[in-house]
Amino acid sequence: MSYKDILVFLDGSTDNRTRLEFAFSLARAHGARLTGVDVNAAAAFEGEWAERAKSLSDTFHAGAEDSGVPVRFKIADRDAVGWKNFYAHYADLLIATQPNPEASGKVLPGVPEQVLMSAGVPMIVLPQSWKPGPIGRQVVIAWSPSAQATRVVHDAMPILALAQKVTAFAFDPLADQEDADVEMLREHLLAHGIKIAIDKWSNTGDLAPIEALFASRALEEADLIVAGAYSHSRFREALFGGMTKSLMQQFSLPVLVSH
Structure with a gap:
């Protein structure tokens, strides 16, 4: 159970180095080939980005030589x-960084949100200015009995299988006597050799699901959130922009997301 083809988007931003380092480490862990796709717009080759933008190929291949990962x-x-120009349909997993207003016009439009919507491939989205660290040891699943959540859980199986701890965060879970929904999720993942803890949050009307998730105990030691991209519009806004500043400031964890 592993990813065999991973794709990382490359650009001239200052976030590119950490994104690339993470991509090589993940590819090495899964024995995967790594595809680097240069998504610089023409404007990236002018001004402060120019040197980094022009050296992407050299930087990428130097990293490949150091890591021993097969690349293209x-x-x-x-x-x-x-979509054809982003090569996303030919990968098991995509890696990108949250949109940065400073990169407007310097990165091709559509990266990362529109690529995610059209590719049919899961994506790990790193926060802006993310500091490198382990990803996938302590994983929280933003769970609901929905198509989006089900899809992303299956897309995340290779990472869940390697995690030290997996927690399913259930917002306002079904109130039947046996809590069948989350218990059946537990049993389903156990059939794949994945043990999970469950963190339930009762909906009192004070918080939206995304706010409850960030306020939950489950995220205290988490290094990755697994979530369906469009289960809640506020989550999509927090991930790709348009959310209030206060919530965006909380968004400091990588997210594995599917559409």
């Missing part, structure tokens, strides 16, 4: 942007 390098078409 692609350049997205800067004039005809579409």
Whole structure:
């Protein structure tokens, strides 16, 4: 149970180095090939980004040599942007960073949100200015009995199988006598050799699901959130922009997300 083809988006931003380091470490852990896709827009080759943008291929291949990971390098078409030009359909997992307002116009439009919507492939989204650290040791699943949550759990199986601890966070869980929903999730994952703890949050109307998740005990030691991209619109906004500043400041964990 592992990812065999991982794709990382590359650009001239200061976040590129940590994103690339994480991509190599994940590919090495799963014995995967890593595809690097240059998604710089034409404007990236001017000004302060220029040197980093021009050296992406050299940087990528130097990292591959150091890590021993098999790689391939692609350049997205800067004039005809579409899913085919991002090569996302040919991977098991994508790696990107949250949109940064400072990168507007310097990264091809559609990365990462529109790629996620069209690719049919899960994506790990790293926070802006993320400091490198372990990902996937302590995992929290944002669970609901929905198609989005079910899809992302199955997409995350290779990471869940290697995790030291997995917790399912259930917001306002079904109130039947046996708590069948979360217990059946536990049994399903156990059939795959994955043990989970369960953290239930009763809905009192004070907090939205995304706010309850960030307030929960489950996230205290977590290093990765697994969540369906569009289960809650506020989660999508927090991940890709448009959310209030206070909630965005809380968004400091990588997220594995599917659409």
